[in-house]
Amino acid sequence: MKANKISVIGAGNVGAATAFSLMMNKVASEIVIYDIDHKKAEGEALDIYQGTSLVAPVLVNAGTIEDTKDSDIVIITAGAAQKPGETRLDLVNKNITIYQKLIPEIVAQNPNSILLVVSNPVDILTYITWKISGFPKERVIGSGTVLDTSRFKSSIAREFNIDARNVHGYIIGEHGDSEIAVYSRTNIGGITFDEYYKKQRIKEKGFKERIAKEVKNAAYEIISRKGYTNYAVAVAVTRICTAILRDEKSILTTSSYLDGQYHVSDVYLSTPTIIGRKGVLEILEFDLAAEEQLAFEESANIIKNMIKESNLE
Numbered sequence: 306m307k308a309n310k311i312s313v314i315g316a317g318n319v320g321a322a323t324a325f326s327l328m329m330n331k332v333a334s335e336i337v338i339y340d341i342d343h344k345k346a347e348g349e350a351l352d353i354y355q356g357t358s359l360v361a362p363v364l365v366n367a368g369t370i371e372d373t374k375d376s377d378i379v380i381i382t383a384g385a386a387q388k389p390g391e392t393r394l395d396l397v398n399k400n401i402t403i404y405q406k407l408i409p410e411i412v413a414q415n416p417n418s419i420l421l422v423v424s425n426p427v428d429i430l431t432y433i434t435w436k437i438s439g440f441p442k443e444r445v446i447g448s449g450t451v452l453d454t455s456r457f458k459s460s461i462a463r464e465f466n467i468d469a470r471n472v473h474g475y476i477i478g479e480h481g482d483s484e485i486a487v488y489s490r491t492n493i494g495g496i497t498f499d500e501y502y503k504k505q506r507i508k509e510k511g512f513k514e515r516i517a518k519e520v521k522n523a524a525y526e527i528i529s530r531k532g533y534t535n536y537a538v539a540v541a542v543t544r545i546c547t548a549i550l551r552d553e554k555s556i557l558t559t560s561s562y563l564d565g566q567y568h569v570s571d572v573y574l575s576t577p578t579i580i581g582r583k584g585v586l587e588i589l590e591f592d593l594a595a596e597e598q599l600a601f602e603e604s605a606n607i608i609k610n611m612i613k614e615s616n617l618e
Contacts, residue, residue: 308334308335309332309333309334309335309377309550310333310334310335310336310337310375310376310377311327311332311333311335311336311337311376311377311378311379311380311546312336312337312338312339312368312372312373312376312378312379312380312415313327313336313337313338313339313380313382314339314340314373314379314380314381314382314383314407314411315339315340315381315382315383315384315424316338316339316340316342316345316346316349316367317340317382317383318533318534318535319382319423319533319534319535319538319539320338320340320349320380320382320383321338321349321353321535322535322536322538322539323380323382323423323538323539323542323543324336324338324349324350324353324365325353325539326539326540326542326543327363327543327546328353328356328357328360328361328363328365329360330543330547331360331361331363332543332546332547332550333363333377333378333546333550334362334363334364335363335364335365335366336350336353336363336364336365336366337366337367337368337372337373337376338350338365338366338367338368339367339368339369339370339372339373340367340383341383343367346367346368347367349367350365350366350367351367353365354366370410370411370414371414373411373414373415374414374415375414375415375417375418376414376415376418377418377419377549377550378418378419378420378421378546378549378550379411379415379418379419379420379421380421380423380542380546381407381411381420381421381422381423381424381430381434382423382424383403383407383424384396384399384400384403384404384424384425384430385399385400385403388528389528389529389532396424396425396426397426397429397611397615398615400424400425400426400430401430401433401615404430404433404434404437405437408420408433408434408437408438409437409438411438412437412438412439412440418444419444419445419446419549419584420434420438420440420444420445420446421446421447421448421542421545421546421549422434422445422446422447422448422560423447423448423538423542425480425481426479426480426481426611427447427448427449427480427560428447428449428479428480428481428560428572428573428574428575428608429573429608429611429612429615430447431445431446431447431449431560431573432562432572432573432608432612435562435573442561442562442564442585443583443584443585443586444583444584444585445562445584446545446559446560446561446580446584446585447480447559447560447561447573447575448480448538448541448542448545448559448560449480449558449559449560449561449574449575450475450476450477450478450480450484450558450560450575451541451542451544451545451557451558451559451575452480452537452538452540452541453476453480453484453520453521453523453558453575454474454475454476454557454558455469455537455540455541456476456519456520456523456537457474457475457476457486457516457517457520458470458472458473458474460516460519460520461474461491461493461498461516464507464512464516465493465501465505467493471493471494472491472492472493473491473492473493474486474487474488474490474491474492474498475487475490475491475558475576475577476520476558476575477558477574477575477576477577477601478574478575478600478601478604478605479574479575479604479607479608480560480575481521482521483600483603483604483607484520484521484575484604485597485600485601485604486513486516486517486520487593487597488513488594488597489593489594489597490591490593544557545557545559545580548580548581549580549581549582549584550582551582552581552582553580553581554579554580554581554586555579555580555581556577556578556579556580556589557577557578557580558575558576558577558578559575559578559580559585560573560574560575561573561574561575561576561578561585561588562585563576563588563605566588566590567590567593567598567601567602568598568602569601569602569605571609572605572608572609572612573608574601574604574605574608576588576589576590577589577591
């Protein structure tokens, strides 16, 4: 069986948690951590590696960009961190300069890799990565709303006191303030959300809106308390990497390049996407409720306008 190599670019809170999650879940046989602060990367690599004898024989090292050579997946978490009171879109101008220098260096060492962008604003930075890298769109993926979808299902499960794994639904659009909770396609054990909700005899007005707002604001709530988010996003990134390396053909709401799907083009947004060894295999398309479709198109316009304003094209 071919050994799998994953490189994590950025040893900050998200990068370190991601490397740790990858090791704990035995996703790769080799993990390389790169950071401009090499001592920080060394510290994280040593800390993670010293637990491998209790988990699995995973080689974990801090390295240079050259040491990432021939990675199967390069996970990009580098960039300015989101601060309290700051939206993901506020980060654009801070991170674009970093990416213009970083992406060509990564591509030079990893011409056949899949690039998985995690840094925020993820939809914009994934688009930029695709443009700079010259890679086919299938091999440039954003972590998108995989985490938001998990938050959505977990919130519904908590309210109904059921296993979150039996809740099936999606958050689509921007990973951020304009994301959309697709209640029209949400079901619990095959029962539509509206039907299940009715059976619970819940009388709260605005129940759907409250859950969607909680999901949208989840990161802000965490950041206001601990200064950053890292654990759940690391789990989401690990899930994407697992789907890729095992060629699972799993359906995940990654940020993928849209070329007419849902009447939207030339933008990276999250939609249910089949993910496998070659990256994006297929973007699933289904009818949305009228208000969901309008909200999705508005979400696309927000991202596209930000790209234009930042002269990223």
